[in-house]
Amino acid sequence: MRRNAVVVGYWKTIKYSVHALLGAAEEHELHKDIDFYLVSVDDLLRTVNELRTKYSRIMYMQTLLTTDLLSKHEKLAEINRKLRDLGIVSVAGGPHATGDPFGTVISLGFEYAFLGDVEDLLPQVVELGLNYRDPSSVVGVFYVDDSGKFVFRGRGFTKELDKYPPFSPKLNLFSPIEITRGCRYSCSFCQVSYIHTAITRHRSIENITFWCKYLLSRGIRDLRFITPDALSYEDPRTNRDFIELLSELSKLRTAGGKVYFGTFPSEMRPEKINQEVSRFLRTHVDNKRVNIGAQTGSDELLKKIKRGHTSEDVLNALEALSSVGLSAEVDYIIGLPDETLEDQQLTIEHMRKVISKGGRIRIHYFIPLPGTPYALRNPSEISTQFRRELMRLVGSGKARGNWLNQENAVRELLRLRDEGVILLTSDRARNVLSGSLRKA
Numbered sequence: 401m402r403r404n405a406v407v408v409g410y411w412k413t414i415k416y417s418v419h420a421l422l423g424a425a426e427e428h429e430l431h432k433d434i435d436f437y438l439v440s441v442d443d444l445l446r447t448v449n450e451l452r453t454k455y456s457r458i459m460y461m462q463t464l465l466t467t468d469l470l471s472k473h474e475k476l477a478e479i480n481r482k483l484r485d486l487g488i489v490s491v492a493g494g495p496h497a498t499g500d501p502f503g504t505v506i507s508l509g510f511e512y513a514f515l516g517d518v519e520d521l522l523p524q525v526v527e528l529g530l531n532y533r534d535p536s537s538v539v540g541v542f543y544v545d546d547s548g549k550f551v552f553r554g555r556g557f558t559k560e561l562d563k564y565p566p567f568s569p570k571l572n573l574f575s576p577i578e579i580t581r582g583c584r585y586s587c588s589f590c591q592v593s594y595i596h597t598a599i600t601r602h603r604s605i606e607n608i609t610f611w612c613k614y615l616l617s618r619g620i621r622d623l624r625f626i627t628p629d630a631l632s633y634e635d636p637r638t639n640r641d642f643i644e645l646l647s648e649l650s651k652l653r654t655a656g657g658k659v660y661f662g663t664f665p666s667e668m669r670p671e672k673i674n675q676e677v678s679r680f681l682r683t684h685v686d687n688k689r690v691n692i693g694a695q696t697g698s699d700e701l702l703k704k705i706k707r708g709h710t711s712e713d714v715l716n717a718l719e720a721l722s723s724v725g726l727s728a729e730v731d732y733i734i735g736l737p738d739e740t741l742e743d744q745q746l747t748i749e750h751m752r753k754v755i756s757k758g759g760r761i762r763i764h765y766f767i768p769l770p771g772t773p774y775a776l777r778n779p780s781e782i783s784t785q786f787r788r789e790l791m792r793l794v795g796s797g798k799a800r801g802n803w804l805n806q807e808n809a810v811r812e813l814l815r816l817r818d819e820g821v822i823l824l825t826s827d828r829a830r831n832v833l834s835g836s837l838r839k840a
């Protein structure tokens with residue numbers, strides 16, 4: 401009988417994080433003593449029950465996005481209740497657990513929330529989950545102790561991305577390669593700087609090309625990258641920037657690689673795109689379109705959300721790109737807190753200018769994400785006129801986006817916030833623990 405198993409909840413929206421987690425497990429050689437099982441939320445309890453006859457110790461590990469709560473929060477709470485009865489420990493990490501450790505532990509019922517980056521601390525977290533370790537000895541965990549006190553043990557911070565594979569080679573679970581983690585811009589609506597901090601860490605060029613070659617050797621030709629801002633790549637250890645990175649990556653094109661840079665699943669900040677950069681991209685990447693974050697056409701609102709660029713920067717970027725035959729899909733967020741009717745009008749005008757310069761529009765709806773300064777804010781109302789103009793752009797084929805679904809999802813998330821599934825603050829958490837939930 402094997403001693404230990406880790407059951408990992410696994411579904412589409414979190415798959416890249418799970419692949420990276422398993423890559424870190426390989427690096428720590430945890431597979432020697434532990435079997436990892438990836439299961440859907442629906443199969444989780446059944447799998448654990450089956451594994452109980454084969455293993456003496458089992459833990460449940462989960463990466464969580466806030467938006468996953470919509471379809472899964474009741475199921476997760478039920479799983480955790482049942483696992484607790486069986487004496488099986490559950491640990492949740494990822495953006496939601498980091499942003500709302502109170503709700504993760506108190507409402508979703510995980511025994512521990514893990515805050516921040518887990519790679520360096522993974523062996524300790526697994527030992528904790530398998531009951532070999534005291535929680536007070538594990539950096540990054542949050543829990544409620546026996547006396548009902550909230551205990552924070554700091555947060556995990558992975559300094560060296562190079563130490564870990566970007567995915568799990570052993571299990572053939574591949575992902576785009578994370579080349580940069582953390583973001584210094586700290587935009588008010590975005591979790592990246594608050595979950596991974598504003599300290600940027602870069603995978604070295606040697607390490608990135610090593611993993612690209614590995615992917616090519618496994619028959620994967622499309623080389624994609626995860627980064628908050630593709631053009632901010634600049635490794636301080638070597639001062640080598642995205643120009644040198646792309647110069648190296650572009651050599652892999654002769655071996656059949658296709659380099660997709662500044663496009664899904666990452667993007668570029670507009671103020672960094674100029675003629676020179678565009679010309680360079682034109683000859684070094686395979687994508688003909690990049691993704692740019694504009695967020696709004698209102699400069700006042702850009703200041704409020706702390707974006708650090710202007711609406712003009714977006715238009716200049718599009719001109720520079722189109723001068724060399726490239727184009728862009730431009731992301732906007734509608735319903736941002738404090739968005740006025742005038743801001744909405746400016747955004748529509750801005751979208752039209754972007755379209756006239758060859759850009760395509762992608763519309764998102766504001767989601768108040770835990771861990772961000774806007775976690776307790778509500779979306780601004782979308783005026784009828786604004787809604788009509790947006791629908792017109794979508795109807796003309798110049799704009800797309802999941803904003804209508806997101807609008808409904810946010811309504812649900814606000815309900816979860818009101819009902820205390822999402823808790824966010826210690827006051828709210830105490831109220832739930834004492835049975836008197838207070839509304840926001």
Ligand code: SF4
Pocket residue numbers: 583584585586587590591592593628629669693
């Ligand atoms: S929106 Fe982009 S630039 Fe702003 S904090 Fe997030 S990742 Fe950084």
